[in-house]
Every structure is written in structure tokens, then in C-alpha cells.
Amino acid sequence: MKKYYLLTPGPTPIPPETAVQASLPILHHRTHEFGAVFVEVLEGLKYTFQTQQEVLLLTSSGTGGMESAVVNLLSPGDHAIVASSGVFGERWGKLLEAYGIQSSLVRAEWGRAVDPEQLAHAVKQHPEAKAVFTTHTETSTGVVNDIQAFGDIVHRSKAVLVVDAISGLGGEELHTDAWHVDVAVAGSQKGLMAPPGLAFVAISPKAWQLVESARSPRCYWDYRLMKQSLSEKETPFTPAVSLIMGLAESLRLIRKDGLETIWQRHIRLAEATRAGLKALGLPLFADPPCHVLTAVRLPAGMDGKRLIRSLRDTYGVSIAGGQESLAGKIIRLAHMGYMDRFDVLVGLGALEMAFSELGYPVTPGCGVAAAERVLLSPPTHSKERTPARQSYGPRPK
């Protein structure tokens, strides 16, 4: 017998209710029954994005959603700014390059967020830039970018702000409309607690103007076709029906808990994970750290790849290692979506045992104990926050 524990930053575990809905007999995508679920999903997504604007649904991974933003907003030869703090920030640069779009990179040291002042400088230096591409929670480093500050800057320019919120949505506080995010991209398999295979895009009126004028070639990704089909409660091409049925259930759970509660839960789990890892002597890698996953440095000399393999193959616990230049140097534990306090304890317990086996002895239970102490303490509200609005979701008439 081997039980599997998924503590990776996507795909993440899904609620059994979601699995059941996704496994019901397939509905045809051009029926009233499916149309009603599709509309419900779009409304649930609007609430989760905190937007009144149109949300589109794509059958693809999150990267497909990112590519769709590039080809719908820009034309070959256009200029864009990429505000990057890791692997996923740099993916924007690769996508732009593939489509012949010039880009200026505002790059944070890995483990750090992009400095809003540097972004402001780049926006000033490049008045020709049509778009600024960035990442909300950068899962490669565990950092969170200050999207609210970015929105304040970009909002006052001609450019649109495009945010990869794939790993953050439904976990880390995000106010698409209030923070002036013009295009937010998300995926089904992270905070939204559904299987991978769906991507979503929320699009502001300012961004729609670019969609209408962009000349990059597109068909499958064409937002104009998707918008047309919305009036029929449909998608232009056969969508991943079963995943949408599952997502509908996850969005019901999100609505029931409420975003405020969900954001607070992620903060608690993040605090408990950080305390546990600190007790194991592992320093936090990211500053400022996001609340959907925690990245920590490994002790010098420890074989990080072997640790990940041991956790996965011996303990059945999947966590993530470092990517690219961080491979073997950091580990990343997710606490996003359908994860609770016991997932945190499982991750810490598995690390304690695997560390001992790899000859890096730790006091058994010391990480778990530190996490439990945080979980038992009263919640802290450390900063002024924008409350989530219940009113998003109903279709604007």
C-alpha cells in the first residue's frame, strides 16, 4: 500500500466532490444543461478573479492561457515590458520572442519581487510599450509581486497590465478590477482545486481594444471567437466538458467558504510551513514570500534531487525542487487550493524523516511542533487589506 500526497505547486489535490462531478456521464457542450453549468462557472470565476469583466475559458494548460494573451494583445514588432522574478516571468519573454515582439526585461534577483520603482522607470523609458507582462505568485522562487503597485503604475500609461495569476488565483489576495489588472490568466489545477486542462482569462475594456487591433495570427486562441460564442453560452470548439463540471463544484466550494476565508487560510498555512521549516534549520528563500507555496534553501552539501526522489519514492510525498539554476539548491512546498493544516504536517514530517535518512539529523517532530504552535495561535492581520466583494459574479447587463 502506498498513499500519495501531492504537495506540489500544481497539479494540486482536488476535493472528492469535484472528482465525482467530473466523472459523471459526459454532457454535450451545446445543450441547455451544459450551458447552465458553463455560465455558473464563468460567474464563479468572475468572483474568484474579483472582476466584473468578461472571463474566457480555454481548454489548455496555463501556458496556453499565457500564449493566448500574447497573440490576442500584440502584433509582430510591438514592444512590451516583462517584469520578471523567476522562471515563469521569463516564460513571458520566451512567448513574446516566439511571436516576434520586442521586450524590455525588468528582472528581479531570483527570490526577490520586482521593485515597483524599477517598473515605473521602465514604463517611463518605453512609452511605446503596449503591455507589461508579470507574475503574481512566482512559484519558481516562492515570491509574490506587488500587483497593486504595478497596477497603479501601468494604469496611468497607455500599456495594459497582464498578470500570470495561474498559481495565485484562489489562494493569494488578488483584486483584478480594483488593482487595475487588464488581463489576468489563471489555470484550473492550483487554487481552483480542479484537474489540470483548463485556463481562464479575465479581460478589461482597455485590453479588448488591443484584442480588436492585434495582428498576431490566431485561431484556437482567438478571444473574438470566444466572446461571440459566449452569447450562446458556448465555446467555439469542444471544451473539456468533464473538467468544467468538476470546476463548477470547486467554484461552489470557493463561493461557500468565501475568498476572505480562503486567503486567510492560505496565510495561516504559509505561516505554519515557514515556522516548521525554520525549526528544521532551512532559511526562507523568498522575500517577500507568497502564501501559496514556501521555498527554502537546503543545507550546503545536501543533494536536493536525492531528497525529492526519496520523499516521492519512499514516502509517497511529492514536493517540488528548484528549477534551472536553483535545481538541487531549494525545495518548494505548496499549500494552495485543497490543502489544509494536516497537509502541512505531512510535508514537515516527511522532511524530518527523509533528512534523518540522508544523514542530516533533525530532532524528530521539531518542525511539526513549530507548525502546530502557529496553527494554535490567534490569527494575525498584518496589513491593511482590500476586502473581497461578494457582488462580483452576477453577469453585468
Add this chain to the structure above:
Amino acid sequence: MKKYYLLTPGPTPIPPETAVQASLPILHHRTHEFGAVFVEVLEGLKYTFQTQQEVLLLTSSGTGGMESAVVNLLSPGDHAIVASSGVFGERWGKLLEAYGIQSSLVRAEWGRAVDPEQLAHAVKQHPEAKAVFTTHTETSTGVVNDIQAFGDIVHRSKAVLVVDAISGLGGEELHTDAWHVDVAVAGSQKGLMAPPGLAFVAISPKAWQLVESARSPRCYWDYRLMKQSLSEKETPFTPAVSLIMGLAESLRLIRKDGLETIWQRHIRLAEATRAGLKALGLPLFADPPCHVLTAVRLPAGMDGKRLIRSLRDTYGVSIAGGQESLAGKIIRLAHMGYMDRFDVLVGLGALEMAFSELGYPVTPGCGVAAAERVLLSPPTHSKERTPARQSYGPRPK
């Protein structure tokens, strides 16, 4: 209580075994466990395509698979030939246009297959054409194109043959390698008996040469990235894990039955459906008809859209109407994938009752009776056939 019957040409019903596998806890896509299933799926697809060549898996609808073929094979300004016999043939033309590729259209009258001689003429007239795009079973009209003859023609030219086998694969006889198909595109939600959301592409060495030299922009669709990841038993981006787990089970069922048996079953169901509809006075629309769905003309004056609605809303039976210029004039009943003799009887019984209600009286049971007579008769083998090879599937070394 309302039971739903899905008799549409995609999405189609899925076996309960497939639904169960797709609803198991999510595996991470970069683990041994998932890698083993992924390899098994690719081997099962090779058998179903009847190819020794590399098969790639995409998280998208079938149209995404079609678009991937266009952007991986061709460059802006290239020339291509489209051999079209309906809506899906013309979709190739739209995709090519979106990517700035010139195309010559060899168009069959809707309801007819493309004449191989006309295709041969076009290939001769356009030696500059790099690719010929066509459709195996054209679900908009119910016709099947003679892919074997197309392969004989295109094989002798510089062009590659690209076949949309989305609705045909796993139902209608297809020998990708033996018939010289260079690129075959398929989807999960038809003959492959899995939920929608996955597309597949089989690629010949002749086509790989084009992939290496093509200059259309691409990232999510890039076959080169997918091929690189294959050596790690992975995909470049997070795939639709749960759909792949389900598909693995459907492919096990396909392998167990064997393609010969599956093709014969589709022939029987097609013959029974045609006999039943003929008994209801509905003439066959397609010549030659495919074996995965049957399209028939409606009686003059009958409101086809109302019929479809009545079947769907009153009887819970989803069938397809005509598309574009055929809207309201024909109906299409699928018998593909996870459908058996009783699905045929349900479709005919529902039509008999709905016809009577719409004031077009038919003798109750006459269509069903005609279908049963076919199902009880000994099977006919009307033409020389290429046997399916069991040997496809093991990875070529």
C-alpha cells in the same frame, strides 16, 4: 428523472471504467507513476493510429491539434492544398488563412467525398504545395474520404499528407503508416472513448523535416519541445493528467477488443442505423457514407431544429443537426466509440416518437425493426481490407 443519451459525433459517452480512472486522485505529471501511464498511452495511440512513428499528446480540443499541424509544418507565404468535403475540411482553410498560408481548395459537393483524381490534378498543378490537408470522416456530412488513395497520390509528391482523423480514429479503418499519412490528428472524445480535452498527432519522418524548417510562430504547439520532453516521459507543460489516466483505460479496452473487431462493430452499427432510417423514409445524405455517423435528409417541410430540440429536451436524446447551409435539413446520428446496438435502437425509437409528435406519423417500431434485422443477419465483408497489425505500439528502438 431524466436519463441522457449522447448520440452526437463528439463528445461521445465514455466507459464507466474510464470515468473511474479519470476520477482517481491527481498524480503529479513528473513522477515515475505518471510517466509509466503516459508511455502506455502513447503506445496505445500508436496501435490505434497504426503507426511506428512518434505520437505527441496535446492538452487542447481537436481543433488545437489541427492548428498545431499548420504552425509546425508551414511558414507564412507557403502554399498548401485543402481537399475538403464539408465544415471540417473548410476549417483547414480557415486555419491556413489565419497563419498567412496560401491554399488551393479541392472541394467536393457536400455529401460527397473528394475525388482522388481531382486531388491528383491539384497536386500536379501545384508542385510548390508543401502539404495537403484533408479529413478522414467528415462529420458535418457523414462522408468518408479515400485516405488510402490520397496517400498514394501525395506520397509521390514533395508534399506531406495531413489528415484530420479526429472523428474517425478508433472507429473507421485507418492505417497511418501503410496509407502514407504523414500527419494524423485525433481527439480524445470520439472513437477513443475518453472525455474531451486531449488531442494527438502522429508524425512521419517526411513531416518532421518540415517541422524543423517551419517558421510559423509557436510555443504551446511546438512539436520540437514536445519531442524533447518525450525522452523524460513528460510533456513540456502540465498536461490534463486526469484525462490521460482515463484515456489509458479506454486504450486498454481498445487493445483488448482489437481494431479489427472495433472497425467491424462500427460497420454493423452503421448498417443497422442506415436500415432503420431508410425504413423511416429518410434518405442517406452521404455517398460514400462513413461508419462512425449517419447523416440523413429530413422530409421537406419538417423543422429540423425543432426536431433536435424535442429529442433533446423531451426525450433526453442528443443527436446532431446540420451545420451551416445544412442547418435544419439533415440530422446526424453518431455510432462511434462507446456505443453499441442499443444506442442505435434508442436513437431510432426516439426519432419514431418525436416524428409522430411533430405530425410526421411513422409506423411505431418500423425503424427499430429494420435495424434489428440487420443486427441479426450475418456480417458482410464487402471489400478487400488491410488487416490491423498487432505489432504497432512497442516503441521503435
